[in-house]
Amino acid sequence: MAWLQRWRQRRQPWQQSKWMALDIETNGLNPEQDAMLSIAWVPIYPPQIALDQSAYYVVNSDTGLNQSAVVHRLSQQDIADGQPLRDVLNAFMTAAEGHCLVAHHVAFDWTVLQKSLRSVGETWRPCGLYCTLQAEKKRLQRRQQAIAQGELTLAQSRSRYGLETFTGHHALHDAIACAELFLAQTYLSNGRHYSSTRSVLKAGR
Template sequence: MFNWLFRQNTAINAVVNRFISQPFPAATTLVEHSPFLVLDLELTGLNPRKDHIVSIGWVPIHQQEIVLAQARHYLINSPVSVGQSAIYHGLHDRELKSAHDIADILTELLNQYAGYVFVAHHSKMDEQFLRFACQRCFGKAPRFKFIDTMQIEWQRLLRQGKVVKHDALKLPSCLQRHGLPPMANHHALEDAYSCALLLLSQLKLGGNAMTLGDLYLLSR
């Protein structure tokens, strides 16, 4: 029994350790040469300590092109009821009973996208939920590198001397401002794709000399 537990823990730790061992691109790397993974989560609530992920969608970007063939969307079997959060994401407990286990999806994410810079709109929330989910599943959480398209947009508007209202930073408002297609709000894959379009538009405005370091500063 103890040997089985040791082998299981070793395999679990290996998932996180492989992700940790893969270096991120240097801050001096031009954004056009940086691999990005744009993701979005739908949640049972806003507290990562007690709430859970019910769906995840992601879209890779290679050389400033969205790779739709590698886009993924998964429903997650939550250990708690979705409750009132169903009003926002439209997912109900009955739909999630046979959904994926979060550990399997995190394993795929960490195995395939080590060394990628992650991207989200209001990334602090997504990063916290990913870290807590990894801690629950693997006993430890890796360090992620995140770019926040909401913060980038906020900085861009401030530099233009505009008064930034809260609604102006929501993803649909940002898409409209950049002349991008409207989105069906609160679907993880569609939100991830829309966020990817927004990032590419922001990178284009930033110019060819923009580096990852520049993006990290704008994402603070």
């Protein structure tokens, strides 16, 4: 009956749906091959971001660290002290049940998440996927605005909505920043007009 729940949720007003901003940090840029180093999520119940329900985990791994780990400010000791991947994913699936996922470049995070789930013999599906990067790209294209290199980063996208600067490359900071951008994008696009969850998801893919 999970499909029926997703079908119903996609047809209700987007403000009544449950959303989950997600950020995954890896040891590289290839989501099919690279390992998850850390993960964070924060629920969104429009217009609120549930910071008290946010979570951040470093994943225990024997994967060698490279420059990506330095960027994410993770040490070999952090990784050694991390939580087992299966435990982290179980915590995520419990928290995210019935939510639509939101991420900046959601295709990357979703691919890493699926690969990680398969590695521990698990499967999970969200209500839908929303990409703040794609939503911003579409908005600029509709305005026939040239998109320079770097214009679609999380920080630059946030700046166009007057959102505060933030410390990036930390999974929890990025997840919260993405949640704020999602609300700014969606409220600006829809205002007080009725919009279904399905139409919002379409805008972010």
